[in-house]
Amino acid sequence: MRSDPTGLHRVLDGAAVLPQAADRLDTRPDLWPDEVRVRVERLNLDAASFRQLHEAYGDGDKVRAAVLDIVESRGKMQNPLTGSGGMLVGTVEEIGPASPLGLRVGDRVATLVSLTLTPLVIEDGLARWDGGSEQVPCDGYAILFGRSIAAVLPNDLPTQLSLAVMDVCGAPALTRRVVGQYDAPVVAVIGGGGKSGSLSLAAARAAGARHTIGVVPTEAEAARLRPTALADEVVVADARDPIALREAVTGAGGPADVTVVCVDVPGCEGGAILATAEGGTVVFFSMATSFPAAALGAEGLAADVTMLIGNGYVPGHAEYALSLLRESAGVRALFEARL
Amino acid sequence: MRSDPTGLHRVLDGAAVLPQAADRLDTRPDLWPDEVRVRVERLNLDAASFRQLHEAYGDGDKVRAAVLDIVESRGKMQNPLTGSGGMLVGTVEEIGPASPLGLRVGDRVATLVSLTLTPLVIEDGLARWDGGSEQVPCDGYAILFGRSIAAVLPNDLPTQLSLAVMDVCGAPALTRRVVGQYDAPVVAVIGGGGKSGSLSLAAARAAGARHTIGVVPTEAEAARLRPTALADEVVVADARDPIALREAVTGAGGPADVTVVCVDVPGCEGGAILATAEGGTVVFFSMATSFPAAALGAEGLAADVTMLIGNGYVPGHAEYALSLLRESAGVRALFEARL
Numbered sequence: 001m002r003s004d005p006t007g008l009h010r011v012l013d014g015a016a017v018l019p020q021a022a023d024r025l026d027t028r029p030d031l032w033p034d035e036v037r038v039r040v041e042r043l044n045l046d047a048a049s050f051r052q053l054h055e056a057y058g059d060g061d062k063v064r065a066a067v068l069d070i071v072e073s074r075g076k077m078q079n080p081l082t083g084s085g086g087m088l089v090g091t092v093e094e095i096g097p098a099s100p101l102g103l104r105v106g107d108r109v110a111t112l113v114s115l116t117l118t119p120l121v122i123e124d125g126l127a128r129w130d131g132g133s134e135q136v137p138c139d140g141y142a143i144l145f146g147r148s149i150a151a152v153l154p155n156d157l158p159t160q161l162s163l164a165v166m167d168v169c170g171a172p173a174l175t176r177r178v179v180g181q182y183d184a185p186v187v188a189v190i191g192g193g194g195k196s197g198s199l200s201l202a203a204a205r206a207a208g209a210r211h212t213i214g215v216v217p218t219e220a221e222a223a224r225l226r227p228t229a230l231a232d233e234v235v236v237a238d239a240r241d242p243i244a245l246r247e248a249v250t251g252a253g254g255p256a257d258v259t260v261v262c263v264d265v266p267g268c269e270g271g272a273i274l275a276t277a278e279g280g281t282v283v284f285f286s287m288a289t290s291f292p293a294a295a296l297g298a299e300g301l302a303a304d305v306t307m308l309i310g311n312g313y314v315p316g317h318a319e320y321a322l323s324l325l326r327e328s329a330g331v332r333a334l335f336e337a338r339l
Numbered sequence: 340m341r342s343d344p345t346g347l348h349r350v351l352d353g354a355a356v357l358p359q360a361a362d363r364l365d366t367r368p369d370l371w372p373d374e375v376r377v378r379v380e381r382l383n384l385d386a387a388s389f390r391q392l393h394e395a396y397g398d399g400d401k402v403r404a405a406v407l408d409i410v411e412s413r414g415k416m417q418n419p420l421t422g423s424g425g426m427l428v429g430t431v432e433e434i435g436p437a438s439p440l441g442l443r444v445g446d447r448v449a450t451l452v453s454l455t456l457t458p459l460v461i462e463d464g465l466a467r468w469d470g471g472s473e474q475v476p477c478d479g480y481a482i483l484f485g486r487s488i489a490a491v492l493p494n495d496l497p498t499q500l501s502l503a504v505m506d507v508c509g510a511p512a513l514t515r516r517v518v519g520q521y522d523a524p525v526v527a528v529i530g531g532g533g534k535s536g537s538l539s540l541a542a543a544r545a546a547g548a549r550h551t552i553g554v555v556p557t558e559a560e561a562a563r564l565r566p567t568a569l570a571d572e573v574v575v576a577d578a579r580d581p582i583a584l585r586e587a588v589t590g591a592g593g594p595a596d597v598t599v600v601c602v603d604v605p606g607c608e609g610g611a612i613l614a615t616a617e618g619g620t621v622v623f624f625s626m627a628t629s630f631p632a633a634a635l636g637a638e639g640l641a642a643d644v645t646m647l648i649g650n651g652y653v654p655g656h657a658e659y660a661l662s663l664l665r666e667s668a669g670v671r672a673l674f675e676a677r678l
Contacts, residue, residue, distance in 0.1 A: 006613070006640060008582060016582045018609055020639050113639050147641045170638065243347060243355045270357055274345070284630070291630045291648060299509065299651030300359050300452050301345060302486040309630060309646035312638030
């Protein structure tokens with residue numbers, strides 16, 4: 001059987017499904033030519049997944065047993081109830097001759113694709129994990145496909161800080177690309193005080209925005225964002241109130257040519273559309289975004305705006321986000337305060 | 340109180356919500372300066388709304404009473420259970436001096452914004468409607484706001500045909516715009532045999548596509564689409580099977596630089612992403628699109644594709660779609676077969 005860059009060749013289900021949708025993956029350590037094997041040192045379980053396991057089992061030993069059972073039976077760490085996974089940190093152990101990932105043996109990497117599609121074998125019974133936190137020390141191995149993305153961890157930053165940046169690195173990369181399609185645009189970032197929001201503000205300015213607006217939900221968050229100088233204007237508004245959001249952005253130098261939505265609460269579509277100028281672009285990074293609310297909202301408002309589904313993958317996204325953190329004391333301060 | 344182009348000034352709820360989200364709208368016939376009043380001749384109820392009413396009440400007289408009750412109590416036709424509305428046909432009766440819509444008194448128009456946000460008064464008790472169909476003959480009036488969109492019905496086409504085109508006119512307009520951003524791209528339309536799909540195929544070719552691919556679910560539909568020559572290649576594939584869709588599009592001259600998704604079934608995100616070339620664009624017009632499935636799917640596949648939420652409004656969309664129908668015997672034949 002030939003390998004497929006999506007990992008299709010390791011799906012053991014009867015039907016042809018992608019690895020993420022599969023019940024069970026083939027975890028054999030031998031590599032297909034375009035694969036990479038990583039020696040795992042730690043799993044970072046997705047927050048929703050860990051919460052479900054913790055609530056279901058309570059006791060740490062039982063949580064550990066449940067994770068071991070999932071990984072053994074599925075060949076990947078995908079919580080069957082939440083559907084979510086997490087990511088891992090490890091060291092490159094072997095590289096197939098046709099791997100396009102550009103990694104070298106010995107590179108210390110974090111995977112930027114989900115554990116839900118990554119073949120995984122745990123070899124130490126998770127003996128060093130008490131089952132009480134999302135951070136899982138682990139010895140074992142994982143397989144990366146031709147299209148799996150892994151980023152080399154930099155030497156000059158603490159691992160936790162790098163991982164926090166990589167977790168949201170798609171947002172600044174796509175913001176840079178969209179802002180670059182306009183001539184000196186006004187950019188509003190809804191949720192500008194958060195991790196993806198602060199990086200997006202930094203990316204917008206670096207990409208040529210002439211005016212940046214950070215919208216935050218509380219005065220306390222505004223007080224944290226203002227001293228970073230990441231935004232030319234910081235305003236407080238409830239992003240779920242479309243009129244309030246429009247007024248806040250308009251009053252702060254808007255409407256925006258580019259609006260970036262980084263807040264994980266439902267109901268922000270209408271306000272984001274109204275805060276955006278005709279011919280502008282809204283980039284939705286929030287997983288709470290409702291596709292019909294955005295599509296029907298723009299139509300109902302006769303708003304000629306381009307609306308993007310925030311794709312978490314842009315080539316070079318991890319390196320770019322890390323460079324923003326290194327160059328911006330404001331971004332770094334916000335991230336370190338959240339670690 | 341000053342008027343707002345969104346119609347905010349006619350919301351009677353206590354909280355500041357947009358008209359679509361409001362419980363009740365002000366239906367006074369006097370116009371704010373940017374408004375237009377339309378004499379209504381027919382309502383087209385949204386299919387989901389009519390189905391719910393029909394199943395709940397069965398009897399036509401009771402369905403009629405329910406519609407009258409909704410419109411009287413809410414000031415708009417928005418089914419409280421489905422949340423949906425429909426559209427209307429009527430004649431422009433009065434135009435405020437500041438209306439930006441470009442209409443003239445006497446124009447026969449269809450509204451392209453939903454009834455869910457349109458102030459409406461029914462004056463004939465729906466006496467000419469038996470409650471048995473989505474088509475509701477009606478005398479009354481409706482109000483258009485500064486940002487409400489209405490299209491003048493052409494004289495050279497049957498009303499039902501024009502309405503069917505206008506119902507999906509956002510898809511070809513946005514397809515034209517996206518195709519025009521590429522140099523002679525390959526364009527795949529998933530659901531190319533349907534209304535929005537066939538118009539999108541015609542728009543793609545008119546906008547400079549060098550090769551068009553129509554994907555349909557059955558051989559019967561392929562047999563209807565092939566003779567229209569709207570697509571250079573017509574292929575049969577289940578759009579919910581990502582690998583099958585990728586293989587079908589690749590085998591028909593793909594991958595596509597632009598993929599347009601026009602099928603209203605869930606689960607097409609992965610296949611659409613895989614059928615699209617790096618640097619390409621996927622336009623999702625299906626209301627069954629899952630935002631997280633698209634965002635996480637592209638990230639999991641490390642696919643550098645731009646993903647657009649299909650905004651149903653693009654300036655000039657109705658006129659453009661009608662021109663495609665007039666110029667393309669193939670589009671017209673497909674539409675007439677579906678009336």
